[in-house]
Amino acid sequence: MSQDRNTEHQTTASADAALDALFSEARLAPPEPLPDGLRSRLMADALAATTPAAAPRRSWLARFGAVLADLGGASGLAGVSAAGVAGVWIGFSGPGVTGDLVTQFWQGAATVSPTVSTWVEAGPLASSDITLLSYMNGEGE
């Protein structure tokens, strides 16, 4: 009985040692070459991973956002819009000569500006100055 147990123990120990040797050999054994198809796919993946991706085509929303950012964001767009609206208003209202436009914004401008006659009376002017001022005041026509 005891001899049987000893024999069984020795057999188990021997089997374990053999298995450990096999494991050790397996850890060191070089692997088999990859299947051709797998190697091709891995190489293609490696190439793709190291190739810079082309810039993706941006949507119109993204492009609008970029333009908006160039203008200074939403506040910049507000300024541009206000200038655009003012331009449209000026175009439709047809203010005529700029003198009228000035008086629309500044009602007292006409009364403040001295007439050409007043300037001439105030001080001597060169003949060329008098001619120019008379044209500006509508007196030369």
Add this chain to the structure above:
Amino acid sequence: MTLPEGPTDDALLERTATGDSAAAQMLVDRLSPRVFRLARRLLQDQAEAEDVTQEAMLKLWQIAPKWVSGGAQPSTWLHRVTVNLATDRLRKRRGVGLDTIDEPDDPSPGVVDGMIASDRQRALDDALALLPERQRVAVVLRHLEGLTNPDIAATMGIGVEAVESLTARGKRKLADLLSGRRDELGFEP
């Protein structure tokens, strides 16, 4: 194990991160055969092992820009990723956790006796294929990958005691499966 000639895996991975495709392809040839062998041993399915290998290598390319040299070896990291991917697939294959799977009946020793193996490693792989799934995973991770029992427990989602039991039973069964071929394998009787 002999060290690979040329640049280290770390250096190649750094070059890969800078867009060096030659370095990436060197890494494929250097690392992926072992990854594939591990995946095939765990999954016992050629197509799934190929998928896992491809997935693991893609993860390596993704981590390359963030890789810190001098820490873990890329090969170690890659094997850990492979083990996780393979065990995830094993779980999904059954639809339940590995620890809830009933082990199949012991394979017939006659199957092994009737197999033709050209070398020891093929004989070992053949025997591993005949182990119940959980035993196979535990034995491969413990004895072929060198993971610690706590690491295996975490990977398989089971307790350390269960890992010890699985590796012990798996090893015993492997010894039984290979016992009839000890002369052929070149071991002393």
